[in-house]
Amino acid sequence: MRTVRILLAALLSSYLAFGPSVSLAGSPEEDREAFQNFYKERFPNTPFEDFANGIYSIDKERRQEWEQMEEFPQYELDIDAGEALFHKKFANGKGFADCFPDYETGVRQNYPHWDPKRGEVVTMEWAINLCLEENGEKPLKYNRGPLAEISAYLAYLSRGHVIDVKVPKDDPRALAAYEDGKRFYYTRRGQLNFSCASCHVHTSGLKLRSDLLSPALGQVSHFPVYRKKWSAVGTLHRRYGGCNRQVRAASFKPQSRQYRNLEYFHTYMSNGIRLNGPGGRQ
């Protein structure tokens, strides 16, 4: 009963979340411009490129600690593990390189993308598992472990590429997926009644207790991320789940359609930012 009421209340209060400062009611391109301008105005001292560094783009003190951490990045072990896994041959004699022939010069910038044949958004992590399945191998778990390591290796090789997600105009289903992700981003949920935007748009740069809230712009550029708290690399959807749960909302499965559409919108908003994964975080 209690849960039902909470859910109802959460539903009723969704759509109210479009704050006074950014309301995205346009085409993806108009949305992106409004979204990015919001952060440029809010953080006038942060160069556009630097939003790729999350909270460290807006806080000097934390940035210093982080730069020290980056001198001996802990994700290097994960990149090495990912490299080994990537080059292990499948039972059929093929390997990941056959699915991602351009891996050496970077492939991550091609994800997420709209796949018209599947009628779905395909993410880097899903593509890794699709490759395994197409070759008769067992898919990997999405949040952490081998898949996150392979993803970290591919992120590393893709550093420097510019995020350039497209919503093809000739397929209305692509726009629908984008709109779905956008709705998710602005819908307030959970007992605490927060949307993603509550924390990363409207209160970005402020603190919840001692947690500084990062701007959403650039958040996706450095995933997967090594977190001290996880003591390993974890994927973007693992973070989505954590951010959903901390407002006492139900989380969705990693690589569920909900989270893939969310990633589609979330990454589109960062078009123009350079990939710099994997990142290191507290």
Add this chain to the structure above:
Amino acid sequence: MIRHSLLALAIAGALSSVSGAVLLFSPPALAASVIEEGRAIALDRRKGNCMSCHIIPGVSSAGNPGPPLIAMKARWPDKAKLRIQIHDARKLNPLSLMPPFGAHEILTEEEIDKVVEFVHSL
């Protein structure tokens, strides 16, 4: 003696707001402990956790999306309104970031009464 209990009644009456039934007829000593209980609820991370967004006197490393909770009696003389802000802030600001503590049953009605007493004492 009679004068004393009348006084107690008056204080309790002033303390009880919309649904302050709990407080009705409580002697002044209890009122102080109600404020203490309210403080404990407000600062409990699993309950009010108010310091994640508000500076509260005597609490370190508070967050800052909300205004500091200071001089409340002067700024929010109307306790009934204060209770609405805490019970469901959306009634006063539809876009409020503040969690609807009562409407979403994060706190019970009784806990909210106590938190109101605490906040009003700041």
